[in-house]
Amino acid sequence: MGATVEQALEQLKSTGVRMTPQRHAILSFLMHSMTHPTADEIYKSLSPSFPSMSVATIYNNLRLFVDAGLLRELTYGDDSSRFDADLTDHYHAICRSCGTIVDFDYPPLTDVEAAASKETGFKVEGHRMEIYGYCADCSARHTN
Secondary structure: OOOOHHHHHHHHHHOOOOOOHHHHHHHHHHHHOOOOOOHHHHHHHHOOOOOOOOHHHHHHHHHHHHHOOOOEEEOOOOOOOEEEOOOOOOEEEEEOOOOOEEEEOOOOOHHHHHHHHHHHOOOOOOOOOEEEEOOHHHHHHHHO
16 A cells, blocks of 8 residues: 555645644545445545534545645546545456456556557556456356
């Protein structure tokens, strides 16, 4: 995993962002989550501890964290964005049934980026690869 919560907090403080308890809780939740949560899922998890926190607060802080380079926003068509605090090069396997997203490591496809750049003339900044199928739980349910 990339930065620790403390490193991320220091990075935010160095840019003049005030660290509130809600901000700390959202960032900590994301950095310890392996589920790539949506804003609503973060809200549902944290609202018992922060009853005055709104969904808008979650969205505003997620935008701040993405803009600061602490999170990746994963968009999937019309579905809600999901957020990933793991900024290392990795890919995602996505279950077509339940929507679970699982990280997996594979060497970066830099040769594909180079080929795309050469063929299209694009200045390539990165790529995203996703593998679709059925997770172990859903596969077991479908075969029974």
